[in-house]
Amino acid sequence: xxxxxxKCPIFYNSTTGDLSxxxxxxxxxxxxxxxxxxxxxxxxxxxxxxxxxxxxxxxxPVEENTSGGLFFGTSILSPGKVGDEYIMTKGHFHxxxxxxxxxxxxxxxxxxxxxxxxxxxxxxxxxxxxxxxxPGKVAHRLANTGNEEFVVGACWPxxxxxxxxxxxxxxxxxxxxxxxxxxxxx
Ligand code: S6P
Ligand code: ZN
Numbered sequence: 001x002x003x004x005x006x007k008c009p010i011f012y013n014s015t016t017g018d019l020s021x022x023x024x025x026x027x028x029x030x031x032x033x034x035x036x037x038x039x040x041x042x043x044x045x046x047x048x049x050x051x052x053x054x055x056x057x058x059x060x061p062v063e064e065n066t067s068g069g070l071f072f073g074t075s076i077l078s079p080g081k082v083g084d085e086y087i088m089t090k091g092h093f094h095x096x097x098x099x100x101x102x103x104x105x106x107x108x109x110x111x112x113x114x115x116x117x118x119x120x121x122x123x124x125x126x127x128x129x130x131x132x133x134x135p136g137k138v139a140h141r142l143a144n145t146g147n148e149e150f151v152v153g154a155c156w157p158x159x160x161x162x163x164x165x166x167x168x169x170x171x172x173x174x175x176x177x178x179x180x181x182x183x184x185x186x
Pocket of ligand 2: 092093094101140156
């Protein structure tokens, strides 16, 4: 540090959603890892197993579960379908139930699929520039309905945590499928 002026440690490309810098953590989920979330999981061929369904780039400035902090990330979903169901994220509730989250669409097109604790499920179209506030106690999942990568930014509390188990047990009560070329929640 010189004269108390620091260099910027992380960079965000608002066109591509790319995050770079020493503290950026990258994770990915292959179709093989998440195939059980799809209705027609048997349609994931051996060839498709290693295909990346989505990647997440994230900045975690504090330890997970620290109260008062924020996490920031970019999710990049590949285009494609398993059977007639669009490639989607696993989806989760937050473990700390009353924590919300912001999602915004950076590029591509898709849907934000939401489900409350009474299993009421709905979806919101996401296009470049759209910002969505997800309230606490609402499970959230992204689905790519376009032909390109679907890139979504997110910011969430560092003590939110991820409850994937409830979704593994009950699933979302609706699925987003392609009906004659139209994304339809059934
Ligand atoms: C975290 C936030 C996103 C998701 C990402 C992957 O609270 O909602 O960063 O983690 O979109 O989805 P999932 O359901 O596999 O965590
Ligand atoms: Zn979340």
